Amino acid sequence: MYNRVRRRKVAEINVVPYIDVMLVLLIIFMVTAPLITQGVKVDLPQADAEPLSKDMKPPLVASVDVDGNYYLAVGDSRNEPMSAEEVATLVAAHLKLEPDTPVVVNGDGAVSYDAVIQLMVMLQKMAGVPSVGLMTDSPERQ
Known part of the structure; x- marks a missing residue:
């Protein structure tokens, strides 16, 4: 008869496929991260102001460009123009989820006052924002 050699079952997890998947995900995120951080080109008016503190939540940024188009940047940046009512609706929905999120207006220096x-009135009346901040560039950044 045969002398069978019994092999012991291996009870280890093979982690090599998981490492491969993690490296692929890392490369995907490294390539897509710069594409996600695009914004709207706005020439901010210059003023001396205190920056937001680091321990605050990231603000909602409502922008107005030279052509009078409105934009809203939340966690996921939206780069397509929208109406002021859409901006107010999105801000109101975000503030229902996170009521202590600061809201700032980012207006181009060439846009009409x-x-x-x-936009500020719309945010306060329609969206219920208690206070709206104005975003500026410091004079030294020129």
Whole structure:
């Protein structure tokens, strides 16, 4: 008869496929991260102001460009123009989930004062934002 050699079963997890998957995901995130951080080109007015503190939540940024188009940047940046009512609706929905999120208006320096004020009023009346901040560039950044 045969002398069978009994092999012991291996009770180890093979982690090599998991490492391969993690490296592929790392490469995907490294390539897509710069594409996600695109924004709207806005020339901010210069002013001396205190920056937001590091321990605050990231703010909602409502932007107005030279052509009068409105944009909203939340966690996931949206780069397509929208109406002021859409911005107010999105801000109101976000504030229902996280009520202590700061809201700032990012208006181009060449945009009319009326467009910035209308956006601020819309955010306060329609979205229920208690206070709206204005985003500026410091004079030294020129």
